[in-house]
Amino acid sequence: MTNEELKNQFDLTNPYEIAKYIKAVTKQTPVKAYVNSDLTKDELDGMEFYGPSTSCTIFGESNVVLPFLEKIKDRITSMRIENDRRNSAIPMIDMTNIDARIEPGVSIREGAHIGKSCVLMMGAVINIGANIGDGTMIDMNAVVGARGQLGKNVHLGAGAVVAGVLEPPSKTPVIVEDDVVIGANAVILEGVKVGKGAVVAAGAIVTKDVPANTVVAGAPAKVIKDIDDQTKSKTELLDDLRG
16 A cells, blocks of 8 residues: 555544554655766666666665665766655645645645645645645744644744644644734644634744634733724735735
């Protein structure tokens, strides 16, 4: 069974199921090798490569590609090897079918769900089991940890963190309801629920539930006022950014 087929056997929103999936999948250490040599196409048979055999790029698992290169090292005139992970269990998601705006440098793990018309800015990280509602913006370098739940039309500010929950598995994930604005560098800790329409100030550390339509600030965060017209004008979201 391939890793893709295996993935469909598990509920990747359940921490126990995620752990079983991570244990069961074949761990991957892919490499990319740029090789100049006197190789022939026959010698590369069965390997994924691009370009002429004498100057090609080879893709594959390290335990296949590296022994092959060691075997032919005396015939290699120049070589460069690139690798970005080791024994990785959870691949990156296929972004091509996501109906959202995803900027360069975004990392989304398999098992995450990205809603329609979302915006994910450079450096954002979305982990396995996370659910991002329609029209939500994840700003630069923000993190949504494993199983984090963000509702519709949320703004997660630059550098903000929605804590993930895999261990302990009994812990409730963060739940951010619709129309919430979370300021830059804020942190929402495990088990916290942020109510609909709330505003979390920049730099806040949220350790307990936030009532709907309130503003919280500080470390630990506390309610400082209810949402008013002035707050709404300062936290207005722009539909054009999500078009």
